[in-house]
Amino acid sequence: xxxxxxxxxxxxxxxxxxxxxxxxxxxxxxxxxxxxxxxxxxxxxxxxxxxxxxxxxxxxxxxxxxxxxxxxxxxxxxxxxxxxxxxxxxxxxxxxxxxxxxxxxxxxxxxxxxxxxxxxxxxxxxxxxxxxxxxxxxxxxxxxxxxxxxxxxxxxxxxxxxxxxxxxxxxxxxxxxxxxxxxxxxxxxxxxxxxxxxxxxxxxxxxxxxxxxxxxxxxxxxxxxxxxxxxxxxxxxxxxxxxxxxxxxxxxxxxxxxxxxxxxxxxxxxxxxxxxxxxxxxxxxxxxxxxxxxxxxxxxxxxxxxxxxxxxxxxxxxxxxxxxxxxxxxxxxxxxxxxxxxxxxxxxxxxxxxxxxxxxxxxxxxxxxxxxxxxxxxxxxxxxxxxxxxxxxxxxxxxxxxxxxxxxxxxxxxxxxxxxxxxxxxxxxxxxxxxxxxxxxxxxxxxxxxxxxxxxxxxxxxxxxxxxxxxxxxxxxxxxxxxxxxxxxxxxxxxxxxxxxxx
Amino acid sequence: xxxxxxxxxxxxxxxxxxxxxxxxxxxxxxxxxxxxxxxxxxxxxxxxxxxxxxxxxxxxxxxxxxxxxxxxxxxxxxxxxxxxxxxxxxxxxxxxxxxxxxxxxxxxxxxxxxxxxxxxxxxxxxxxxxxxxxxxxxxxxxxxxxxxxxxxxxxxxxxxxxxxxxxxxxxxxxxxxxxxxxxxxxxxxxxxxxxxxxxxxxxxxxxxxxxxxxxxxxxxxxxxxxxxxxxxxxxxxxxxxxxxxxxxxxxxxxxxxxxxxxxxx
Ligand code: SF4
Ligand code: SF4
Numbered sequence: 219x220x221x222x223x224x225x226x227x228x229x230x231x232x233x234x235x236x237x238x239x240x241x242x243x244x245x246x247x248x249x250x251x252x253x254x255x256x257x258x259x260x261x262x263x264x265x266x267x268x269x270x271x272x273x274x275x276x277x278x279x280x281x282x283x284x285x286x287x288x289x290x291x292x293x294x295x296x297x298x299x300x301x302x303x304x305x306x307x308x309x310x311x312x313x314x315x316x317x318x319x320x321x322x323x324x325x326x327x328x329x330x331x332x333x334x335x336x337x338x339x340x341x342x343x344x345x346x347x348x349x350x351x352x353x354x355x356x357x358x359x360x361x362x363x364x365x366x367x368x369x370x371x372x373x374x375x376x377x378x379x380x381x382x383x384x385x386x387x388x389x390x391x392x393x394x395x396x397x398x399x400x401x402x403x404x405x406x407x408x409x410x411x412x413x414x415x416x417x418x419x420x421x422x423x424x425x426x427x428x429x430x431x432x433x434x435x436x437x438x439x440x441x442x443x444x445x446x447x448x449x450x451x452x453x454x455x456x457x458x459x460x461x462x463x464x465x466x467x468x469x470x471x472x473x474x475x476x477x478x479x480x481x482x483x484x485x486x487x488x489x490x491x492x493x494x495x496x497x498x499x500x501x502x503x504x505x506x507x508x509x510x511x512x513x514x515x516x517x518x519x520x521x522x523x524x525x526x527x528x529x530x531x532x533x534x535x536x537x538x539x540x541x542x543x544x545x546x547x548x549x550x551x552x553x554x555x556x557x558x559x560x561x562x563x564x565x566x567x568x569x570x571x572x573x574x575x576x577x578x579x580x581x582x583x584x585x586x587x588x589x590x591x592x593x594x595x596x597x598x599x600x601x602x603x604x605x606x607x608x609x610x611x612x613x614x615x616x617x618x619x620x621x622x623x624x625x626x627x628x629x630x631x632x633x634x635x636x637x638x639x640x641x642x643x644x645x646x647x648x649x650x651x652x653x654x655x656x657x658x659x660x661x662x663x664x665x666x667x668x669x670x671x672x673x674x675x676x677x678x679x680x681x682x683x684x685x686x687x688x689x690x691x692x693x694x695x696x697x698x699x700x701x702x703x704x705x706x707x708x709x710x711x712x713x714x715x716x717x718x719x720x721x
Numbered sequence: 722x723x724x725x726x727x728x729x730x731x732x733x734x735x736x737x738x739x740x741x742x743x744x745x746x747x748x749x750x751x752x753x754x755x756x757x758x759x760x761x762x763x764x765x766x767x768x769x770x771x772x773x774x775x776x777x778x779x780x781x782x783x784x785x786x787x788x789x790x791x792x793x794x795x796x797x798x799x800x801x802x803x804x805x806x807x808x809x810x811x812x813x814x815x816x817x818x819x820x821x822x823x824x825x826x827x828x829x830x831x832x833x834x835x836x837x838x839x840x841x842x843x844x845x846x847x848x849x850x851x852x853x854x855x856x857x858x859x860x861x862x863x864x865x866x867x868x869x870x871x872x873x874x875x876x877x878x879x880x881x882x883x884x885x886x887x888x889x890x891x892x893x894x895x896x897x898x899x900x901x902x903x904x905x906x907x908x909x910x911x912x913x914x915x916x917x918x919x920x921x922x923x924x925x926x927x928x929x930x931x932x933x934x935x936x937x938x939x940x941x942x943x944x945x946x947x948x949x950x951x952x953x954x955x956x957x958x959x960x961x962x963x964x965x966x967x968x969x970x971x972x973x974x975x976x977x978x979x980x981x982x983x984x985x986x
Contacts, residue, residue: 448817452798489857503812512813
């Protein structure tokens with residue numbers, strides 16, 4: 219008895235009258251759903267294998283395919299949902315941990331969807347961004363408390379200025395490693411980042427040589443597996459990010475199975491072909507804030523204090539004191555990854571049940587850093603589940619300096635969030651290393667679409683600022699007075715530092 | 722900067738001698754860096770007392786002699802230098818090192834050689850916990866750690882490549898433990914050679930005892946000879962001993978942990 223994915227999630231319906239038997243769907247589906255028996259001249263559709271990516275439907279020249287949510291379900295039960303029953307049956311069969319991808323699927327409350335932005339009316343005029351300059355430029359890194367000038371030198375600066383990243387828009391592409399996504403996907407983001415004047419993250423898979431020419435717009439990553447970490451790699455990027463945790467799987471490490479470590483990936487990660495790439499849960503040299511500080515300064519020393527060093531943590535219960543520790547340890551920015559953050563592969567139990575919402579994390583960290591008088595010591599970069607320019611504006615109003623987008627960027631390049639990245643068979647050529655699939659993403663096209671998304675959001679951000687009567691993104695940062703809560707309780711509002719609508 | 726520190730620098734033959742007494746690590750390392758930019762290649766640093774990050778991220782075949790106790794992360798991310806320590810080293814020496822040599826006349830503490838990808842570390846004395854953790858290898862780069870005395874628990878944890886040799890000199894490996902428990906927990910590449918006999922109960926998850934072959938013997942001999950050459954010890958005597966080899970049960974010990982609804986494996 220095979221219970222895997224029974225009943226199927228999707229039903230593949232092909233309109234026989236429209237179908238021209240071109241066989242295109244067979245080629246398009248990387249999960250082997252469509253099959254044609256030439257002898258019997260019969261089509262077979264393996265519904266149970268369909269992941270609902272819609273690739274075949276989109277590419278079918280006759281537009282004959284419709285992918286429907288399967289109507290066959292177990293007898294309804296509000297607690298023992300179909301998903302729960304299917305998961306149990308699969309685990310009973312395999313004895314394995316359930317793997318999945320992309321972000322948290324449990325419908326926890328979205329604070330973003332319960333916050334609204336203010337707008338100017340009558341007494342405080344709004345600004346038209348088409349007529350007046352709007353400043354989205356953002357600097358990420360440590361800011362000086364005061365500036366001292368050299369004595370008798372006119373205007374030369376005595377204060378040492380810490381290195382900062384200059385962003386033309388407060389939106390960056392999140393760290394997604396080469397190995398989890400294709401080089402075409404990374405190239406698309408690298409080109410878009412350099413065109414727009416922002417940055418992308420390498421993830422922990424190293425920097426492929428094709429990316430070197432965009433290195434000025436690339437943030438390298440140092441994760442617990444230390445793959446590719448090498449003095450040249452550290453010196454090559456614009457900044458370095460130490461990855462402590464990830465919102466999609468707080469507290470656990472990562473594992474790229476040996477069969478995915480191809481020649482090119484092995485070269486970029488600097489590990490043998492075919493060997494497992496294991497990133498342990500903690501960094502072996504970090505068991506305390508003091509140890510974290512040691513790694514931060516080891517990286518600063520190795521790059522002669524020329525690169526800002528960020529530290530990424532998953533948003534968890536005590537995120538505020540942890541983030542304060544990170545900044546006090548010497549980080550130039552703390553990256554807060556909320557529990558809706560995406561991933562190429564994570565055990566479902568961690569993805570869905572660990573961590574806290576990003577909105578709460580931003581608000582508490584920003585407040586705590588201010589209370590301790592060290593908000594200027596480091597920037598706050600928010601990531602995990604940011605879907606639109608309104609989310610960006612709200613994150614900044616809650617206290618973030620800039621944000622990272624991961625899933626959003628992939629969707630711009632074609633991803634349909636089918637959640638099968640970990641299989642390495644991404645039907646849109648993104649989360650895959652298979653040459654035939656990779657061809658589906660043309661980096662020129664990908665770069666254009668990723669850049670368009672940033673341009674569109676930036677434009678909307680300017681419009682939002684205009685409506686708020688502000689002319690720079692700086693004036694929105696931590697400006698919670700321009701937010702109101704709708705349908706949130708008193709404690710939520712207090713934690714977010716936001717008034718209810720009507721006040 | 723060089724002007725500022727003139728008092729503590731002098732030159733002797735082709736060495737630059739630095740008196741590091743009371744100098745903050747950041748200044749010491751900046752000074753070394755400036756001297757390198759100025760063309761210096763060989764350094765003798767005196768009175769080192771815990772200054773961190775010496776030779777961190779250094780690229781090239783520089784030669785550095787240290788007198789005293791080097792602080793944490795000595796030679797971290799280093800790519801080529803040879804560092805000789807007349808004294809002890811602390812946590813994380815050789816952290817993620819790519820190339821180079823660290824030769825220690827004293828002892829070391831924890832996570833020596835963490836994630837190192839290339840180069841060699843020779844410690845005459847003993848070392849602490851989790852030494853050689855997550856060591857790697859890449860193409861012809863195969864890092865090596867040789868320890869003269871003993872090593873603590875979790876030796877070679879998560880090891881993905883490289884070679885570790887523990888000699889336990891001055892101990893009698895037939896009756897005394899020269900390595901702590903949980904050897905090679907999570908090991909998925911490389912090999913650990915321990916003088917004497919190790920029983921299976923000392924091993925961590927995914928580690929196994931393997932037969933020593935001709936190639937292993939060559940590796941042991943070559944590195945033990947190099948080790949002895951630095952510390953004036955008799956290699957032939959040491960090489961008479963029996964060694965135990967510890968290596969991973971497989972290259973992919975963590976496969977088969979996951980289930981997928983659509984793939985029938
Ligand atoms: S998995 Fe995607 S390509 Fe395959 S049948 Fe389903 S929707 Fe079509
Ligand atoms: S990246 Fe590809 S595999 Fe992953 S969710 Fe998007 S379409 Fe599916």
